Amino acid sequence: MALRRARTLILLLALLVLAALARGVAVERLPIDYDEDDYLRAGQLLAEGLREGDLAIVTRSNYRPEHPPLQKLAIALAVLPLPPREPAPDVGTDAPPNADLPADLVRAARTGTAAFGILQAVVLGLLSPLAGMAVAVNSFHVKYTSQIMLESLPGLTSTLAVLAWLRWRRTRRRGWLAASAIALGLTAAGKYLYAVVGVAMLLDALLERRRANGRALLGWAALAALTFIAADPYLWPDPVGRLLASVFYHAGYAGGADVQRANFPFWQPFVWLAGSVPWSRPAFLFSLDLLINGLALLGLRRLWRRYRVMALWLAVGMAFLLVWPTKWPQYVLILATPIGMAAAEGIYALVDMLRGSRAPTQARRATWREGARALPWLLPGALALLILALLPLLYQLAVAMTDLSGQSLRDGLNGGVLRAGVGGWWGAAANSPFSLFSLQDPAGRAIETRFTGLRLIGEVLSGAFANQTWFSIMWTASSLTLSAVLGVSVALILNRPGLRYAGLWRALFVIPWAIPEFLGGVAWARLAEPGRGWLALGLGVNAPLGEGPAGVFLTQLLAGVWMGFPILMLTAATALKRITPEVYDSAALDGATGVSLLRGITLPLIAPLLAPALVVRGLIAFNQFYLFQPIGSPGGATTLASLAYGLAQSRSAPGRPGTLFAASAAIDVFIVIVLLIAVAALSRRARLAEGVGDA
Amino acid sequence: MRRLGARGQLLRQLVLALVGVFVIAPLWSLAYMAFDRSFLGRPTEFRLLPDEFSFELFGRVLDRAAQGVPFTTLLANTLVVAGGSALLALACGASMAYAFARMRFPGRRAGLFALLSGSLLPPIALVLPLYLILSVLGLRTTRLGLIVVYTAIALPFGVWNLRAAFQSVPREVEEAAAMDGAGFARTFVAITLPLAAPAIGLAAFVAFLGGYSEFALGWMFVDRADNVTLAMGLWNAITLAGADWNFMAAYALMMCAPVVAVFIALQRGLASGLLGGRIDV
Incomplete structure (x- = not known):
């Protein structure tokens, strides 16, 4: 017992050091950002009153009243011991960052803010040390809790609310429920957005369907509301008016010019999660976000089973962020805790997966004798693959470790790639300043090829191309799912005995498969282009196909499904033919009809044949490229493979520098790594080995 | 299963018609222009049918x-390049695919994994290395060079599809041949190849289609107009000429029509070739 306690203590201590180190560096190194002057001013104004013993200032002063004052009070307390200064000037929310703020005030306020961020990681560590680690190194969390922002306190209290909630669920002691309510009230008084955690807790209780919950929940909600009002003294003089004013401000702001100008697509929150903070990179000790969020994806199922309220928190929070028009990067902090928990579960899931016994797929053991017999059969193909696939892969790996560009192409092709990319490991070539985060930087280009090592691949991994990374995932998942749904549905309809013209329909439906991919793209671009496309001219309106990343995504998706569904339809049709009528007859005897027949009999029977086709289509979709050329891809709404092509092209477009072969190669290597992991995971999970033939 | 009533029939036909519109609409929005000479450049009015048929x-x-x-020159180039690369890919990959389908040798799983990883590379990744190799061989700007480039793209999935094709041949048939004294190679040539022919044809067609529609890499290697393929020419018509929409539509139609015709003719056989592709790495 004592040993365990000591271990926990050491872990928490390590967590504290880790979280504090990351934020300490960030406090010192981060440049002044938007809004920091506003909240410093808010704190200074409060501090002025407090210094003179005027406690009632808290009911009068709340600079930027759209946000409740609790964290501003904390900032005030942090700057209180320092000598008073002129408050930061009063400027609009869209004013550029104010670089002239007094350094000592900034440091004090930031440190005070960061303390709550550190605490959040440590407190979460009580429940799961791994989750605490994930929050400790989350770069968005590090950034926005180390600046004078309003995120750290509600982040901490929302975490506390859920921890107390989990305790209540386990012990059913009212005290824990009350603690959860109080923490929730404080959360709302810190920043409204973080109160989504309350919805998650409510849903968790409702899903439990326990009658005794009803009254307890009423009390919980009432206590949370009371705490909120108590912790928001600015409301006291005019509760309804001031509350409504602040709420309506956000509705107006979401439709306002600031948000319009940013013009983020609805999926932007996922883009933030597809990488680390892309700005002020020296301020961050860790950029593991993509890795951690990938683990979180892996751990979702376990999270749902073990900590349902956390999974609900993640779902409700994400749903809100997707719907809400304002999509500032700091908003993803409301998900930091549940993502950390999911990532921890993801690590356990990964360990399970690696430990799990391999399914015995091979009936006979491979022998060396058979190996010798197979060799001549393998040789021609192996040789061709070696030259045409493996060699290019290795060469790309070498290029990805250089700074090869159009300027250094001559040197690179004449041995520079090998000298720098391979020789660089032995210190034979000079290091290069080239970075994927500053593609326009001329210092990154030189006449001779230089060594960059693993930096470029690391930069892709830490989110240099977060837009396209997320888009590739979203594109693969959505186009594949929709193609499969349409393909299987059509196959089911065509498979119905007695259906007329089935052959004719099938002949029509396979046509898109035979059309060259980019031509299909041209056709869809012609059909759906806003303003002057066929549909727009015919209907007089653009809807539903629009401009901007999200509008074009719809066109891309329709085109992708159009090209993708025929092959899946054919595969499903062939698989359906193998199901004998007797299966349905006996199922009908058991009373299975309609949906239950589909879910219980048909889909499981065609799944083994459909799965390999889906995997291959998925690989193709992830690297899809020709389709995006004619349709276009505004705002980075394109796949990594398209980006790799664009960066390597000789013709560069505005905002898109060309002939960056090293950047392109780094993306290629990243793609191969991601897909290898995906294939390995899928082949274990989906039991793809159960096909036909020698099964 | 119950008989399909009149209402059920109608409902299904309606759904299929909807899917049919989805399939045809984008093609038609392009294709009708090929028969219309009533406008020059970009169409500014909505038309369902050509205004001045021609x-x-x-x-x-x-x-x-x-x-x-x-x-015709472009078509010949395309057939040489796409056909050549499809044949080369299958010729190089066939015996390997058969070994993966039927033999149990050490490192088979790793080999399949390596094969798959070859297909994970986006096509653009092949440009620099192949540029080097083809320059050394002096083939860079030739049609033969283009065949090599497209073979590299077609090979991994080609082997994959061929393996599926061989797996679709029942093992019992081969075993029966072996019982009659035929060796491994003899069985392959006399029994498996003919039986797998439709599926092999499909794999070949898929590989051919890749080369038939490729343009982006093509433009990075070819530098003479005589060596250009149909897809490359069409891409040029779209991006460079830009404005000439009915010309582009006619071109696209002429490029697609033969492939679509072959496809519809073959579609009954297509399905049997799709089965058996398994990933047991």
């Missing part, structure tokens, strides 16, 4: 499809 545009495409080169 075949004139097809003649223009036949005459000078891209940069003054006639359509």
